[in-house]
Amino acid sequence: MxxxxxxxxxxxxxxxxxxxxxxxxxxxxxxxxxxxxxxxxxxxxxxxxxxxxxxxxxxxxxxxxxxxxxxxxxxxxxxxxxxxxxxxxxxxxxxxxxxxxxxxxxxxxxxxxxxxxxxxxxxxxxxxxxxxxxxxxxxxxxxxxxxxxxxxxxxxxxxxxxxxxxxxxxxxxxxxxxxxxxLDIEPRDLHREGVLFVLRADKEKVTEEDFISELMSWAEETGSVERTDTVLSEVDIIDYKDREKYFMKTLDKIASSKLIITDRLHAMIFSIMTKTPCLVFGNSYGKAKHSYIDWLSEINFVEYTDKKDIDQLKPIIERLLKAEPNSIDVRxxxxxxxxxxxx
Amino acid sequence: MxxxxxxxxxxxxxxxxxxxxxxxxxxxxxxxxxxxxxxxxxxxxxxxxxxxxxxxxxxxxxxxxxxxxxxxxxxxxxxxxxxxxxxxxxxxxxxxxxxxxxxxxxxxxxxxxxxxxxxxxxxxxxxxxxxxxxxxxxxxxxxxxxxxxxxxxxxxxxxxxxxxxxxxxxxxxxxxxxxxxxLDIEPRDLHREGVLFVLRADKEKVTEEDFISELMSWAEETGSVERTDTVLSEVDIIDYKDREKYFMKTLDKIASSKLIITDRLHAMIFSIMTKTPCLVFGNSYGKAKHSYIDWLSEINFVEYTDKKDIDQLKPIIERLLKAEPNSIDVRxxxxxxxxxxxx
Known part of the structure; x- marks a missing residue:
């Protein structure tokens, strides 16, 4: 052979x-x-x-x-x-x-x-x-x-x-x-800075740009703001041998933010893994929403919401930021x- | 480089x-x-x-x-x-x-x-x-x-x-x-046969040969009996690349027995991993005994004993064989x- x-x-x-x-x-x-x-x-x-x-x-x-x-x-x-x-x-x-x-x-x-x-x-x-x-x-x-x-x-x-x-x-x-x-990865203690928006740019996207802009302007009052996606644009393909490297890089990105705002299921999951406060909006057919409701609603530093009114969102974010992160075991x-x- | x-x-x-x-x-x-x-x-x-x-x-x-x-x-x-x-x-x-x-x-x-x-x-x-x-x-x-x-x-x-x-x-x-x-290895369902004695042959051994002979004779009345050790004698060294293979082979050996009788800490641990009833005796300074007492005593199909009287051991073995194996999580x-x- x-x-x-x-x-x-x-x-x-x-x-x-x-x-x-x-x-x-x-x-x-x-x-x-x-x-x-x-x-x-x-x-x-x-x-x-x-x-x-x-x-x-x-x-x-x-x-x-x-x-x-x-x-x-x-x-x-x-x-x-x-x-x-x-x-x-x-x-x-x-x-x-x-x-x-x-x-x-x-x-x-x-x-x-x-x-x-x-x-x-x-x-x-x-x-x-x-x-x-x-x-x-x-x-x-x-x-x-x-x-x-x-x-x-x-x-x-x-x-x-x-x-x-x-x-x-x-x-x-x-x-x-x-x-x-x-997975059961021990989260890294990294210096946390700013609000990271992790947002879809694909056909499942339903969060309106006007609302995103409004949220980002509000977040800028509190410190640095960055927008990204869990689909990387800096590379064309990720082969088997580079998988772990890019996954860890993404986890570190989440773990070095004070707050994640996302419509991505896995930005929510990476937030849970790294104990990062996270507010979650929906996609076109509810996959982040239902994973949250079915398995993850007891997590105190992550919340799914359908609300689109900043004044209603502020107290929720406040609560997520203050929570002493708990953990659940779905293994x-x-x-x-x-x-x-x-x- | x-x-x-x-x-x-x-x-x-x-x-x-x-x-x-x-x-x-x-x-x-x-x-x-x-x-x-x-x-x-x-x-x-x-x-x-x-x-x-x-x-x-x-x-x-x-x-x-x-x-x-x-x-x-x-x-x-x-x-x-x-x-x-x-x-x-x-x-x-x-x-x-x-x-x-x-x-x-x-x-x-x-x-x-x-x-x-x-x-x-x-x-x-x-x-x-x-x-x-x-x-x-x-x-x-x-x-x-x-x-x-x-x-x-x-x-x-x-x-x-x-x-x-x-x-x-x-x-x-x-x-x-x-x-x-x-570890969290899913135990294999293998056909189980006979009683396997896993016994030390080193300086930590304290179980007397007369007693072992007596126990083996008694076990032979119930079916096949084999004696082995967790120290392999068929090879001289096990290098990194062969580690998993020999470990799995040993787990399978335990998992295909109806009962393990041992003075080896790891024969006890392998029994727990494979849900195999196991009676444990001590070594020279109590390492199997104390791991059992400190962490594992709630396991219902494994028991440590200092008893050396077959008539006292029979009901214990009976109980271990009948137990519906429970599990504990020490992770x-x-x-x-x-x-x-x-x-």
């Missing part, structure tokens, strides 16, 4: 970036994770990071093998050659199962169709198909693909997604938090996923 | 087996772990495995670098060249701080002396100096070495060791469970170690 060819197939870049090539052919039970992101959304990068930690910590006797998104087709062909009866196929978690990110959805359909005879897991997702003709057409395509796989289980990260999955698919559904909440809530991976 | 030389020093085998050579020179804060075991005691192998997981899970922004026991002197010289003010030096945990394992104790003295200007951590240990002339001479040597290091903190894994450390050393002491209890008890590593 050379490092370039496995069972006659070329081992192209993006297949198994996280292991030595010989790991593909050892006799361990394997978990193949497809959809490992190369795009610069740090939320999705953190999810893939967390899935790897989850499998390696709880199932060190499995071989965990990632396939990057850009190598999906070649990865499917190679895995078909080496997969054994007992192996597990997964597709990464996130908020992209549905009609909003069709490149990803098309990859996922291919994976679930291709491995219909193997235990298949869709890692925790929010599911959303737009209520438009195009959205419903895509829903049908997704149903047709997933329904070919009788061994698929879909993990939902909010209660509302559990309902959507039950209405849409025949697959069993399990309910767990977002994978990033399974027990991943039990359904542990049980599924174990069986 | 070549992979063979770092700052003019040869990177010999055993230095940094867990990272690429360039990790030695990046700008991350570093944790150098000395004493990483190459000997075949799977308890000590599991401790080093757990320390690595602990640092990588909770402090992914640190660079974690191991130095194998057989490269101690060369490792000290190399680390002296590259260490920076804020870095951390650690020596692995176990039950070997004292006069019983002098080769290890001599290495540890050298490490603590060599890095007296850096934050230094002795990972969770049992401490025991024999009450003999030689034992007390060694204690004096250890005191002289450790007392040169004003930045040393000693972690004790039993209450009795906290007392010994306070009486013996000037260093601050923290109290945590054995590092292996920080919160590692907080003093997390705080120390963070500061």
């Amino acid at each position: 050379s490092e370039k060819t496995i069972k006659g197939r070329k081992l192209v870049k993006g297949i198994a970036p996280n292991v030595d090539a010989d790991a593909l052919l050892n006799d361990k039970r394997k978990v193949f994770l497809f959809g490992s992101p190369s795009y610069t959304n740090i939320g999705d990068q953190a999810i893939a990071y967390a899935i790897e930690k989850f499998i390696r910590n709880h199932f060190p006797y499995y071989e965990y093998i990632e396939i990057m998104d850009y190598a999906n087709d070649e990865g499917i062909e190679l895995v078909k050659e080496i997969i054994k009866e007992d192996d597990i196929v997964g597709y990464t978690g996130g908020g992209n199962l549905g009609s909003l990110y069709l490149d990803i959805e098309e990859d996922r359909r291919k994976v679930f169709e291709s491995f219909k005879n193997y235990k298949t897991i869709s890692f925790p997702q929010s599911v959303y198909f737009e209520d438009t003709e195009e959205g419903q057409t895509e829903k049908k395509k997704t149903q047709d693909a997933y329904h070919q796989n009788p061994n698929l289980t879909i993990a939902a990260r909010e209660n509302q997604t559990v309902d959507v999955v039950k209405e849409t698919f025949r697959s069993p559904v399990i309910y767990t938090p977002d994978m990033v909440l399974s 027990k809530d991943f039990k359904p996923l542990r049980d599924l991976l174990k069986s | 070549s992979e063979k030389t770092i700052k003019g020093r040869k990177l010999v085998k055993g230095i940094a087996p867990n990272v690429d050579a360039d990790a030695l020179l990046n700008d991350k804060r570093k944790v150098f772990l000395f004493g990483s075991p190459s000997y075949t005691n799977i308890g000590d192998q599991a401790i080093a495995y757990a320390i690595e997981k602990f640092i990588r899970n909770h402090f992914p922004y640190y660079e974690y670098i191991e130095i194998m026991d057989y490269a101690n002197d060369e490792g000290i010289e190399l680390v002296k060249e590259i260490i920076k003010e804020d870095d951390i030096v650690g020596y692995t945990g176990g039950g070997n701080l004292g006069s019983l394992y002098l080769d290890i104790e001599e290495d540890r003295r050298k490490v603590f002396e060599s890095f007296k200007n850096y934050k230094t951590i002795s990972f969770p240990q049992s401490v025991y100096f024999e009450d003999t002339e030689e034992g007390q001479t060694e204690k004096k040597k250890t005191q002289d070495a450790y007392h040169q290091n004003p930045n040393l903190t000693i972690a004790a894994r039993e209450n009795q060791t906290v007392d010994v450390v306070k009486e013996t050393f000037r260093s601050p002491v923290i109290y945590t469970p054995d590092m292996v209890l920080s 919160k008890d590692f907080k003093p170690l997390r705080d120390l590593l963070k500061s």
